[in-house]
Amino acid sequence: MTAQAPASGSHRKHAAIWAGLTVGLSVILLALLMLFISPSLLSGPRDLGLGVVGTQEKAESVSETLESQSPGAFVVEAYESADDLEQGIRDRDIVGGFDFSDPEDMQVYGASAGSTAVSGTVSNVGATMAGSMGQTAEIVDVVPLPAGDPTGVGIGGLAFPLVFGGIVPAVAFRSMLSGKRWWIFAGLTGFSVAGGFVVAVVLRYLFGSIEGPLVPVAASVALGIAALALPLAGLYECFGTKGFTIAAMSMMFVGNPFAGISTSAQWLPGGIAMIGQLLPPGAAGTLVRAVAYFDGAGGGAAALTLGAWVLAGIVLWFSGPRIAAAKARKEAALPMA
Template sequence: MSDHPAPPPAPTTGTEVPQPGAARKLVAVLLGLTAVVTLMLCAFALPSVNGGPHRVPIGVSGPQAAAQSLQKTLDGDEWNVTVYDSVEALTSAVEDREITGGLVLAPEGVDVYTATAGAPMAGSALTALANSVAAEQQTKPTLHELAPFPEDDPRGAGFSSAALPLVFGGMIPAVLLTRLFPGHAGLRTRLAGAALFSLFAGASVAAFLQWGTGSLAGDYGITALGLSLGMAALSLTFIGLEALTGMAGFGIGAAVMMLLGNPLSGLGTGPYWLPGGWAAVGQLLPPGASGSLLRANAFFDGTGAGAPALVLTAWVVLGLALILIADRRGAKAVRTGAASAKPAAPVPSV
């Protein structure tokens, strides 16, 4: 063994040596963030750029020859035209949400029937179409609004602004509850918390939109329950994804709802303003279904609420199924851990 003392450590210059692979990791992170920003731009910009009337269902009534001629002229990529025998039949179809509006032809002019609360952009496009038809007769159209937004919010601004709160109303409680009550031990607490939060938040949002901004009409209790169902569909699904697959699953679910569900919800325009395939996808995701359910309950006395309510119920069932699977898996892991930690029985001495 040498008696020489160990050499002193080399003096540091104050400049840290980069970790191996740090440059590659930085490049990967930057490329990933760029891809996320680009995807967000595509998700929000493409529906707007490609927005417009896409097979919007409308009705036409009047003298049979004139109505059928107009149907033949309009029926195509923008309008899906149905001829009705009478004004009463056409207006009933609008109120039952079979069509978004209609034109009634008469020798003295054109009457246009709209339901702005059901499809705002389609209603505006139909009014513009009525102006063109009336101009050919050298008259002006007479507008009849069958389902308007409330007087306190005639443009539906408050209704349209509910899109992001509906998404974050499901996402934020899932994150907070997961942080506060982590692991298998807190899973059932997270489930109860998400369900209760959905009820409280649905009641609060409905009250604010109905009485605070005057943006909603209809029965408050039904509207609040519909909003609660939408928030439960999101929060329970997020909690189930996190419990079963960790934060990676939560992140994928959040990306789908933010990048697809929100821009394709059609909350501000109505679903007919999006291309057919995009509109269908949007209505199958919780934000779109929540918006359609809110529209039906708030302005049409529940007409058309069945399909979006069924979609949201299916998402709630999916979330509960994920939570149940995660709960059983966690319970099994706890039992396995307890069994492995149990001390072995002592060997009796001879």
């Protein structure tokens, strides 16, 4: 009888561990499903700026029509001419627009380079509106995607490579150059530059995703990698493995799905879009798209965000030894048990 008691207690312990792991891992799986799938399921047009060539009264009429069909999806403003409307699209003040000047053909303007999801929606809405008025819709792509990548897969798939390019070097250089702080820092900054050029070269010459100048795209990707790698390395310096792990997991499981690179942030729910654009993956995607297709228009906030992350990483990196020394002094001052 006494020999069975320990065995019975062991079984209860193992059962409790089994139940705890099963429930805990199920909760983690649910959280991952919500993080990676919910943004796509909840995505759609939200406060998309549209221009209408004509009077303010015409713009208000179009706005009322669109609001009745898709509440909250569009914000409409008037433009004096089609040229002004096109310039507004290039400046990224609006995502598209309509010109009703021709009584037979309605011109529907968009920019597939900004987002195929957004431009497709604008085209569909314009075609529907033209049909209701007995007109045909002529689609004008003001800023088209390159012929080599007509669906925008190249830049749309940057989220994971950016996260990978930020996390893995922070681990690799620390492992291979343990204790060599200046070499680690030089390695991270050097890899950011090299990685930026590698990605830009692949996008241009292998995928055909970009056609313009190579250096601005390379610099944007490099800034995105540095905005991940340097803060992660700095957090390790200041708080050790725990600080690094929490930050890396946050970037992987929040920054990645919330980035909205393939569709643009405007396609995501408001709160998710805001969080995504404050994190390096989302900001880097926005900046790369801006410099690749729009001569930098619409990328200013993203560049400032990435610059702030880089600066924070540098501050953390150089604060690390002081924090470690202060922690060591505090531990040395504690009375011996």
